[in-house]
Amino acid sequence: MGLKEKLHQTKLKYQGKKMAPAFNALHTFLYSPNETTHSGSHVRAVDDLKRTMNTVIMALVPCLLFGIFNAGYQHYSAINGFPENFSVLEHFITWDNFWLGAITVLPIVVVSYGVGLAIEFLFAVIKGHEVEEGYLVTGMLVPLIVPVDTPLWMLAVAVAFGVVIGKEVFGGTGMNILNPALTIRAFLFFAYPTWMSGDKVWVHGAVDRAGTADAISGETVLGYLAQGNNTEMFAKYDLSEMFFGFIPGSVGETSTFLILLGGLFLIFSKIASWRIMVSAVVGSLAMGLIFNGIVAAEWIPEYSKFYGLMSFEFWQHLLVGGLAFGIVYMATDPVTGSQTNRGKWIYGFLIGFLSVMIRVFNPGYPEGVFLAILLMNVFAPTIDHYVVRGNVKRRMKRLKNATIFPKVSGEVEELKTETV
Amino acid sequence: MALLSKKDANLILDPLADNNPITIQVLGICSALAITAELKASVVMALSVIFVMGVGNVVISLMRNLIPSKIRIIVQLVVVASLVIMVDQVLKAFAYELSKTLGVFIGLIITNCIIMGRFEAFALGNGVWRSFLDGIGNALGYGVILIIVGFFRELLGSGTLFGIPVFGDPVAKTGLYSIGYENNGFMIIPPAALIVVGIIIWVQRSRNRALIEEA
Numbered sequence: 218m219g220l221k222e223k224l225h226q227t228k229l230k231y232q233g234k235k236m237a238p239a240f241n242a243l244h245t246f247l248y249s250p251n252e253t254t255h256s257g258s259h260v261r262a263v264d265d266l267k268r269t270m271n272t273v274i275m276a277l278v279p280c281l282l283f284g285i286f287n288a289g290y291q292h293y294s295a296i297n298g299f300p301e302n303f304s305v306l307e308h309f310i311t312w313d314n315f316w317l318g319a320i321t322v323l324p325i326v327v328v329s330y331g332v333g334l335a336i337e338f339l340f341a342v343i344k345g346h347e348v349e350e351g352y353l354v355t356g357m358l359v360p361l362i363v364p365v366d367t368p369l370w371m372l373a374v375a376v377a378f379g380v381v382i383g384k385e386v387f388g389g390t391g392m393n394i395l396n397p398a399l400t401i402r403a404f405l406f407f408a409y410p411t412w413m414s415g416d417k418v419w420v421h422g423a424v425d426r427a428g429t430a431d432a433i434s435g436e437t438v439l440g441y442l443a444q445g446n447n448t449e450m451f452a453k454y455d456l457s458e459m460f461f462g463f464i465p466g467s468v469g470e471t472s473t474f475l476i477l478l479g480g481l482f483l484i485f486s487k488i489a490s491w492r493i494m495v496s497a498v499v500g501s502l503a504m505g506l507i508f509n510g511i512v513a514a515e516w517i518p519e520y521s522k523f524y525g526l527m528s529f530e531f532w533q534h535l536l537v538g539g540l541a542f543g544i545v546y547m548a549t550d551p552v553t554g555s556q557t558n559r560g561k562w563i564y565g566f567l568i569g570f571l572s573v574m575i576r577v578f579n580p581g582y583p584e585g586v587f588l589a590i591l592l593m594n595v596f597a598p599t600i601d602h603y604v605v606r607g608n609v610k611r612r613m614k615r616l617k618n619a620t621i622f623p624k625v626s627g628e629v630e631e632l633k634t635e636t637v
Numbered sequence: 638m639a640l641l642s643k644k645d646a647n648l649i650l651d652p653l654a655d656n657n658p659i660t661i662q663v664l665g666i667c668s669a670l671a672i673t674a675e676l677k678a679s680v681v682m683a684l685s686v687i688f689v690m691g692v693g694n695v696v697i698s699l700m701r702n703l704i705p706s707k708i709r710i711i712v713q714l715v716v717v718a719s720l721v722i723m724v725d726q727v728l729k730a731f732a733y734e735l736s737k738t739l740g741v742f743i744g745l746i747i748t749n750c751i752i753m754g755r756f757e758a759f760a761l762g763n764g765v766w767r768s769f770l771d772g773i774g775n776a777l778g779y780g781v782i783l784i785i786v787g788f789f790r791e792l793l794g795s796g797t798l799f800g801i802p803v804f805g806d807p808v809a810k811t812g813l814y815s816i817g818y819e820n821n822g823f824m825i826i827p828p829a830a831l832i833v834v835g836i837i838i839w840v841q842r843s844r845n846r847a848l849i850e851e852a
Contacts, residue, residue: 408823
């Protein structure tokens with residue numbers, strides 16, 4: 218009797234018992250169950266929720282690997298100085314970088330999945346439904362959007378909060394209003410701001426070394442800009458470094474290049490909505506252009522604290538911070554985003570627009586992607602509502618103007634009122 | 638002999654649990670969100686409302702046959718406003734710091750829907766003693782929730798209770814702070830109160846399923 222057969226036997230044994238959902242979740246994660254749907258018509262397709270989630274995770278793995286190497290690279294560069302003639306193979310993809318990154322990033326991944334799945338299993342057992350796969354992607358997104366040195370207990374508290382308050386109270390996977398990963402990020406940001414912002418948290422070891430002779434700093438690109446140190450920033454990082462992601466930042470969000478590849482992969486596998494991505498990019502460019510215009514028109518003096526970020530080239534906003542990551546992986550969340558096609562255009566555009574706006578005007582922290590997406594998550598149902606209403610109205614109007622040919626003459630008015 | 642008959646006792650006990658003004662009737666949320674960052678402020682707010690509610694209900698009940706129904710809302714407002722001013726003045730005289738923390742929210746007791754709700758729904762139609770019990774009961778129900786929320790927000794947000802450090806000193810890193818614990822800044826901002834109240838509602842309704850409203 219093979220392993221697969223044994224699992225099926227165990228499953229039958231536990232059917233109807235309290236722990237059945239927990240067992241089934243593990244079982245169907247590894248194997249397809251040997252039972253078929255019994256009644257009703259059903260669609261035969263391979264892309265069920267589990268497949269969808271796994272596809273997104275596949276798109277995230279490059280970002281995670283890059284994040285692991287980058288964690289090591291940023292740490293060693295901050296201590297030993299940045300290499301003169303940077304070459305990817307020589308300075309970036311090294312065992313040292315990988316090892317350091319692995320021991321700092323992988324615990325975050327383990328805690329994120331461990332705590333989140335434990336809560337999912339707990340709720341499934343209490344409420345007696347099958348474990349849903351929603352957490353698979355959230356669990357992978359969370360490590361990628363937090364600073365590398367986030368204390369693990371804080372992460373555990375935030376994950377528990379995000380999964381329970383952000384998702385389970387609304388009814389679990391597919392019912393949540395807010396993106397759980399962003400809820401977790403927002404909770405961390407408001408609960409422990411010193412660990413989520415500043416120039417120390419983005420590079421491993423910087424917090425521990427603060428105040429000592431070995432102190433190192435890992436100011437992000439946006440951090441420099443928020444202080445108006447534009448020239449200093451450009452002396453340290455050039456555009457290609459920003460694009461390929463060799464800059465400090467949250468673990469997996471730095472490489473716009475890999476995010477772009479992941480985004481294309483999601484678009485071609487038809488998992489994520491290209492409309493949201495495109496319109497969000499357009500929205501952020503539009504806001505960036507407005508700011509650039511304000512600077513060009515000299516409406517804002519150079520000593521203003523917004524000058525640094527406002528004068529940043531509009532399209533370069535896409536290369537730094539979490540904007541690209543948010544647009545590709547967070548804004549496109551099918552549960553919390555708009556459902557209608559026209560709604561997606563509006564929803565995406567406003568996400569991009571607000572992200573850059575909050576980024577520039579946020580006094581405490583020069584980033585706003587997660588806030589913008591959470592805000593638009595709340596508005597997504599309203600947008601959809603008005604899009605649907607608009608559609609209904611247009612069709613009603615068409616109907617009013619249409620001529621209806623009745624079988625028997627004299628029934629025109631009657632038919633019309635009936636349809637309306 | 639029992640101090641209160643069963644019917645009278647229920648006037649006090651019902652609002653504490655199954656007919657709580659905050660968690661069941663969802664009234665008085667505004668102050669529950671605003672002033673519960675500190676336990677001390679919650680307690681003072683609760684006491685103030687107990688005073689205003691108890692005395693107010695008695696006064697309205699005494700006057701219930703004299704008030705023309707057309708102007709009853711104005712009369713109720715006058716009564717509650719005079720009581721609130723008394724509370725405000727007492728606080729300013731004897732607890733100035735605290736009255737600064739509570740700020741405008743003492744004045745806003747006037748607009749607390751629980752008070753006007755009890756005047757309208759109970760004191761206008763019931764005797765003095767029963768109105769008094771009803772007022773005290775509802776204010777207690779309000780106060781209990783305020784204190785629970787204040788307890789968790791101050792404990793998790795500032796690591797203190799009534800201003801006394803519980804977990805150690807966050808600056809000198811003693812006690813829990815020495816092993817890396819940090820105060821949760823989220824608990825200090827008002828949205829946290831919304832979530833704590835939500836959790837209380839959740840717990841209460843899953844313990845007593847009869848309270849769950851039809852969707």
